[in-house]
Amino acid sequence: MCGIFFSCTADSSSHPYLPLDLLQRRGPDHAQSFSVQAVSQSLSFTSTVLSLRGEQLVPQPLRDCSGSVLCWNGEAWQVNDQLLSGNDAEIIFSRLIKATSHDARPPSRLSPVEASHAQVLKELSAIAGPYAFVFYDAIHHQVYCGRDVLGRRSLLYREDASGSILISSVAIPDMDGWAEVEADGFYVIDLRTSHTSGCDKASEYRFLTRVRRIPWSNIDQTNSTLPIQALNRTHPINASPGLSLNSVAVGDLEVQLRKSLAVRVLGIPVPPAGSENASRLAILFSGGLDCTLLARLIHDIIPLSQSVDLLNVAFENPRVVEGANARTKNSVCTPSEACALCPDRITGLASYTELRRVCPQRTWHFVSVDVTYKETLAHRAQIISLMHPHNTEMDLSIACALYFAARGAGTAEKHTSDLPETYKTPARVLLSGLGADELFGGYTRHATAFSRRGYHGLLDELELDITRLAKRNLGRDDRVISHWTREVRYPYLDETFVTWALLLPVWEKCSFGQPPCCQVEGGVKPELDPEKKLLRLLAWKLGIKGAATERKRAIQFGARTAKMESGKTKGSQPLS
Secondary structure, three states: OEEEEEEEEOOHHHOOOOOHHHHHHHOEOEEEEEEEEEOOEEEEEEEEEOOOOOOOOOOOOEEOOOOOEEEEEEOOOEEOOEEOOOOHHHHHHHHHHHHOOOOOOOOOOOOHHHHHHHHHHHHHHOEEOOEEEEEEEOOOOEEEEEEOOOOOOOOEEEEOOOOOEEEEOOOOOOOOOOEEOOOOEEEEEEOOOOOOOOOOOHHHEOOOOOEEEEEHHHOOHHHOOOOOOOOOOOOOOOOOOOOOOOOHHHHHHHHHHHHHHHHHHOOOOOOOOOOOOOOOEEEEOOOOHHHHHHHHHHHOOOOOOOOEEEEEEEEOOHHHHHHHHHHHOOOOOOHHHHHHOOHHHHHHHHHHHHHHHHOOOOOEEEEEEEEOHHHHHHHHHHHHHHHOOOOEHHHHHHHHHHHHHHHOEEEEEOOOOOOOEEEEOOOOEEEOOOOHHHHHOOOHHHHHHHHHHHHHHHHHHHHHHHHOHHHOOHHHHHHHHHOOOOEEEOHHHOHHHHHHHHHOOHHHOOOOOOOOOOOOEOOEOOOOOOOOHHHHHHHHHOOOHHHHOOOOOOHHHHOOOOOOOOOOOOOOOEOO
């Protein structure tokens, strides 16, 4: 993971303030900046590095003999369906250099610049994994920037009236006008074109007249690994067959999820100053179905010598405390008691207990991250700055939970006989269960859609969720989590996994309208909710039966970051 900052200005004396302190929170292992002159303009590049790939640190920005430059923040797990070994930034840079070289002969109908655009699009579409980047093609005087198709890494831009362009992983504090670089393609700044020039194809341009969008839809689908596969909208001809523990889809889900997890959890380096047995991996852990299933599968993948940290965050919500005090009258609810009563703390401890029972050979650290209201207020301004340009009450309540969970500081229970002790996770890699609800019908609105309009309504709702995946504020989450020098990874949003899930018939994902599971295992019949039924069956099969029955709960309600001051506040309300 890395921090990126790029500026394009009329002269070298007008480069803006560099938020190096924020960038180094994202990448403390190395920082480097340099500037180049290109077509009477000054380009400035800065990268900070969190080294998680390859045997040694690779400094960024990367630069070759032609003067081309790459700032890369990502994890290219595969290119053209081939697993990468070594440092992915170097591999991607080499491929982009080749794509934009004079040796890349363009088809006769394209100019050299247009041909380079097509070649870069081809290279980017072959990457499986999250990324954001800035690439300067010195041969054709083009600057490319963008994010992966699911928007899993942060990249912001800003323009001003003078024509200066800023592109950054984080916003400069107290500077308005930032916006997310959309994950709908990649963008090209033609340095040969003045910012005052007009444009014949305005629809292809977004934040400046000289910035062109190359949409993902231009990709040759037969050569793309992007998860833009259409949702399988097949309806069952008759009554859909009920999902059961023996359904083929249950086994297929396990295979696909194990593959997705393996590339994300194997080979993580030992944290700096950590022992060989120090936790390399932590999970954002509410105790719900999605994250507990990941934890259970991880146990089978990584060596038993590696401990796993389960980060469970809970907040002292003054409104909840006031209500508890009013009910008890003769006692006062302390901050620690308020945190212990949070729904996610209760389910987290229950799932932790279950994991220890099912996987007793593994060392699990249940990290109780308790956040007092006073501490929430002390960090509020920092969180708002990091999540900018997002600025609603819901943004803040979600970002607040992720911010403190990613900090990973609290008390840890390591063994049954041990008392909790002060602990901060050394892990630099976090896993999140985000994406499961969108792919497998886990939201209440999916059940509502089915009850109103049957499979047609359910499929419409799922399709809407899938098309909004890239706008699910993952850029916001990346900025908040990465502030603590940690990289978040999303196994449910793996490209191959997403494609498999989209092709799966809807009745093999969730069981709305299906009869209850009639199969009995060990004398017990699984009584599982229809939402994400496929995941629930796999969890049951793997022995985490309590987690299999857990219902969906939004993080801001489970950790109690929502409605701290007023119960009448709406999530869509802008921050005052």
